[in-house]
Amino acid sequence: MDKLFTSTLKLGIIAGGQLGKMLIQEASKWDIATYVLDEDPQCPAASIATGHVNGSLSDYRAVYEFGKMVDILTYEIESINIDALFALKKEGLHIMPDPSILELIQDKGLQKEFYAGHQIPTASFTLFETRQQIIEATQQGRLAFPFVQKLRKGGYDGRGVCVINTADDLDELLKGPSVIEEKIAIDKEIAVIAARNNSGEIKCFPVVEMVFDARANLVEELICPSVISEPLAREAQQVAASLIGALGLCGLLAVEFFVDINGKLLVNESAPRPHNSGHHTIESVITSQFEQHLRAILNLPLGSIHMKMPAVMINLLGEEGNSGPVVYHGLAEAMAIEGVNVHLYGKKITRPFRKMGHVTIIAPNMREALERADRVKNLIKVRS
């Protein structure tokens, strides 16, 4: 990449949400020109990108033409027209991570088969084409309750996932090809973000632990470092490192795990991009996940993953039952607390549970960080 550090490198980012915005904030440190493809002219990244191109991510022409404008292409979302990426790759464009990895990850069935084929621990599973086949499998005793159905394609933030506990729940089965997984008795959900560059160097960020909001099924609070045992944390990092190595991925891979009630580690799913579970790294780790992504895709040496301070990250979600032009209440009071770092994504309209921003709270120890985070949660309200 001769153009690196020349002021002329054009980095294309597919989708201009908050992940794209924070990636651009890091890219600007190195004077990289950034272009964003998104169908929303008011998307979070549009206000700070060098250029914004209006277009649908699922549209072949929009993705292809966007790729033709840039020197290197990356993405911050999985649902992209994959044929356009393959065509661009064939014509010599650097696309990181490689489209073949994105194609695999877009399909939860292929993802699970990859784990199973590479000794990556994961919940046992079977693939089904239709709802009817799932019902027949239960009637014929080939599939036992309880189980979890996941649509192979298109799900996000818990949509496309359905827990079936008994035969009475079968009406809720989703339509479409799906993965049926054994239902895990989950003790904790944790995540590790791994990075790998083209030279094969791999580094993993410290383990984070996610606490979910049961109503929205979104991460409510995330803590880093996790309170799991040292050996289990090391094992999670080793699994994430083996997975990114087995995929040969250049960039970031966010790996989400379940820890079951017996302390066993299982990979749930992974995403080939910066991730909500890595936002805290901006303030709490020497290298942020966004800088690490840039280092990885530009084949630079990977940065240090050592923590500066323990951190708690809170997503700022739109309040339930409320939509309209957003107003953030209580921000000034929250900012009076030491170690509070506010990030607003710039979405103009709030909707119930929409991710509008996040706050990272750092402190010399986790007890203090959690105590400050509780105060912040009570102070900030996102509503119109």
Ligand code: ADP
């Ligand atoms: P998404 O990709 O939409 O985020 P996930 O695969 O992460 O979907 O599933 C959403 C949530 O459903 C998980 O965070 C977990 O709480 C629950 N879940 C998913 N798979 C299982 C499983 N096999 N056993 C028990 N709970 C599960």
